[in-house]
Amino acid sequence: MPTTGHWLRTDELALFLGISERMVRKLLAQGMPSLTIGRARRFDPDRCLAWLESRSEAA
Structure with missing residues (x-):
């Protein structure tokens, strides 16, 4: 899992x-x-990637 080391804005997270x-x-x-x-x-x-992965495992 990549680590960026900083917090992203909404537009940056969408792009990421x-x-x-x-x-x-x-x-x-x-x-x-x-x-x-x-x-x-x-x-x-x-954290967002981990959250998304946990949701896909639960589905």
Whole structure:
């Protein structure tokens, strides 16, 4: 699993995962991990990948 070492914005996570920003927001509503700092939402790509993998294993 790649490690970026920093938190990503929504648009950066979408690019990293190869999905749309709209899909990132849908996944966020379903519980994808994130951090909110003030008004800014940030994502740890490693945690997001682990979360996505755990969902695919449960399906």
